[in-house]
Amino acid sequence: MLLPTSLVGSYPQPDWLIDRDKLSKQVPRVRAGLWLIAGDKLEAAQDDATILAIRDQERAGLDIITDGEQRRESYSNRFATALDGIDIENPGTTINRSGKPIAVPRVVGPIRRTRPVELRDLKVLRANTSRTIKATVPGPFTMGRQAQDDYYKDEEAVAMDYAAAVNAEIKDLFAAGADVVQIDEPWMQQHPDKARQYGLKALDRALAGVTGTVAVHLCFGYAAVVHDKPSGYSFLPELEDSKAQQISIEAAQPKLDLKVLQELPSKTIILGVIDLSDMTIETPQLVAGRIRGALAHVPADRVVVAPDCGMKYLPRAVAFGKMKAMAEGAALMRRELTGA
Numbered sequence: 046m047l048l049p050t051s052l053v054g055s056y057p058q059p060d061w062l063i064d065r066d067k068l069s070k071q072v073p074r075v076r077a078g079l080w081l082i083a084g085d086k087l088e089a090a091q092d093d094a095t096i097l098a099i100r101d102q103e104r105a106g107l108d109i110i111t112d113g114e115q116r117r118e119s120y121s122n123r124f125a126t127a128l129d130g131i132d133i134e135n136p137g138t139t140i141n142r143s144g145k146p147i148a149v150p151r152v153v154g155p156i157r158r159t160r161p162v163e164l165r166d167l168k169v170l171r172a173n174t175s176r177t178i179k180a181t182v183p184g185p186f187t188m189g190r191q192a193q194d195d196y197y198k199d200e201e202a203v204a205m206d207y208a209a210a211v212n213a214e215i216k217d218l219f220a221a222g223a224d225v226v227q228i229d230e231p232w233m234q235q236h237p238d239k240a241r242q243y244g245l246k247a248l249d250r251a252l253a254g255v256t257g258t259v260a261v262h263l264c265f266g267y268a269a270v271v272h273d274k275p276s277g278y279s280f281l282p283e284l285e286d287s288k289a290q291q292i293s294i295e296a297a298q299p300k301l302d303l304k305v306l307q308e309l310p311s312k313t314i315i316l317g318v319i320d321l322s323d324m325t326i327e328t329p330q331l332v333a334g335r336i337r338g339a340l341a342h343v344p345a346d347r348v349v350v351a352p353d354c355g356m357k358y359l360p361r362a363v364a365f366g367k368m369k370a371m372a373e374g375a376a377l378m379r380r381e382l383t384g385a
Contacts, residue, residue, distance in 0.1 A: 049109055050107045052356060053264075080118075101368070105368040107371075108372075128158055130156040142266050161217045164218065241283060264295045284312070293349075296353065314347060318350055326366035329370050333375075350371060
């Protein structure tokens, strides 16, 4: 399909599932205890929330469906705290993208994945939609930067062992029916020199032997947390040399100079056209205009239409309205391009 539509990953969780007031104050890197449902009933409640998120995406007209990340307090902490070598009872500390100290996983031994983490999530998603599906996993570079290393004393070694864990997870997700797997690497933008030093090496290790369609998502941070964003990426053209086929970027809120897309000539671009800092729901015409701006630099058959970033911090009604406008705007552009 020309200009297919997709979420980046997350969709707002129901108020009965997670403490959204506490969530609004943080992007948890460790387990934060935000669930409102008792432990023995939590999995069934997350199943229900996942099905609601799937149905909302289908009703809005999206072409590629995610599970809305309904089982996660954040995009990274569920996977990052499920690995061996991590002391989840005694967190470490690092400086976040806003320059503040935050609690993070503390590495105390070899980082190893001993079991699938998101496999059941993917199976529930696959069982509940016939449309193309996408799973998301946190990237090895980002998880490494979001950890306190008390074992390796070598940040590249930390990233490479996270990469091995991600690699095993991705292979299981594709084997279970994922059509696309997205690796979230937002901290490559925050630490471009380190990303150039070993980030691409870790990314390629995460993709070793992977044969399915892989996307990499880079952003400037959730709009609810990061309010002032640059108009250009500090690390993006370098991904042309990666093994990933798709690159996901935010372009709406930062008013990104889309000329940079010319530096990714072999990649499909997952184009952020929904501004998550503004509670006003875009019109389909505005969405179509944002897509049109990208088509001056990349052909339509290499564009997937998406929000800037995950939608989890938006009010649910706003998220649904923006998602629907996004689908309608993409449909407008398809008609403009094909004459149909």
